[in-house]
Amino acid sequence: MMKTKSMGRGKYFITFLLLLSFWLLLSGHYDLFHISIGIGCCALVSLLSADLLFDSASGATHHLVIGKFLLYIPWLVYQIILANIAVVKLVLSPKLKIDPRVFTCKTSLKTDVAKTTYGNSITLTPGTITIDIKDDVLYVHALAGNFADDLLTGEMEKRIITIFQR
Amino acid sequence: MVIRDIIAMILILIGCFFFLTSAIGLLRFPDMFTRMHATGKCDTLAVLLVMTGLIVHHGINLDSFKLLLIVVFIYIANPTATHVLSRAAYRLGMQPWTKDKK
Amino acid sequence: MKAFFLGVDIFLCLMVFLCLYRVVFGPTLGDRIVATGAIGTKTLTILVIIGFLYGRVEMFLDISLAYALLNFIGTLAAAKYFEAKGEF
Structure with a gap:
């Protein structure tokens, strides 16, 4: 039970990091305003759609x-x-x-x-x-x-x- | 500088040739499945060649990364779209054209 | 180099017109969707090269990325819709 819960957190975190790196590469503006908007959007999207990226079958390799x-x-x-x-x-x-x-x-x-x-x-x-x-x-x-x-x-x-x- | 532009021009011209091939194939081939052979393959390689030429012309920076991203996306999306369309046509009973029955 | 880009753009527009023949006179619906997808790929390239012509590469690259996404999703949606509807 404990293990599955930590897997769930990691899933959201990896999705968030992927989305945020994608945002930083695509936006091209590196000031506080744009980066904070990016963090907000990425957090929302990764909360909603982390299940799409990682299904239950994916392993650790x-x-x-x-x-x-x-x-x-x-x-x-x-x-x-x-x-x-x-x-x-x-x-x-x-x-x-x-x-x-x-x-x-x-x-x-x-x-x-x-x-x-x-x-x-x-x-x-x-x-x-x-x-x-x-x-x-x-x-x-x-x-x-x-x-x-x-x-x-x-x-x-x-x-x-x-x-x-x- | 000049040599770089010439390499870019050659790559873009080859890409244009593949675009021409895909358009002619779309007009000449007899049915939907064979037409998808022309568009699904030649368009993909043509986009790769044109974007590589533009990267060579432009140099390495954030824009060339985005050009590369477009190429990667087309490489995933174009075969998938071809597959989905052909599957829809095949399941609805469209018979592929064969040499014998015209 | 600008003249070369302009020539490539005009050539690609001619290619779009060749594909447009299949959209207008294509015997089946599937032919039309395939030709529309091909036109979308060519339009994407035209957009990128227009960005190089006007010297606003970053803006037109974002537009063409969005165009590529919309083109793909449009093809998928048309295929799914007509498959569910049962006519092709």
Whole structure:
């Protein structure tokens, strides 16, 4: 009981600090008036909406996950550039050489954050967009068959598993 | 100074090329799902390129941080919006265009 | 550099008109929403570059951040509304 109560306080405090740093970075005015308005607004908002930021499932390994996630971003940017070159080729070719299809793809990811990251990464990488997620089956729309084969090798899923495993 | 401006111009011009691609793809592709391939990807990379060019032109200060914030927000928001729209269309029974049935 | 920014802005306005074709003549409602989102992204870039043209970068950056948020929320709201209503 005692432990859950202290967790609750910490939740509000972390939300408040995040919001206040965001306010200070965005406002650009560093005098007493603006900073006191910021503290008041951030206290009110963190009192009302701390539950949105931290759900009950979140564990204590957040900083680790964020560090691994920053390592994942350069690979994602590289994949995005490849995706855009593929789309540019398809769009600017005089005959439309597309063969769209919808296929399903099972995933072993468990948490919502991991599934969201996976879905958004699929949308940003070559020729595929996520249409629907039901439990652990993803419905993916691909522009052509070879893009679907690229996704089904499962390299991206392995990288996301290494980010989010405990 | 001049070299910095030239790098910024090249980045912004490449970004404009990707904006052009997304607009042409929006006009040429046959149905909603394939059109979302064009807008969801090319717009995202184009915003990244244009904002990077503007950061190179402007230098590092609070404004360039806000430009970076816009890029991060677009990177989260654009795929999510694409996904929500395609899910709504798919659940309401819109059949994706395929090569065979025209 | 100002002439270059002006040229980029005019080019992006032409892109907005290309997307506007899909908004006006798009066969389904989903096409219109997708095209509106694309126009929103282009407008965001136009706003930032206008800030550089006028030399008021900080003001226009705040406006474009708010515009990005509104564009995203608008797309989400339209998708949810028409999904609940059952027509697309």
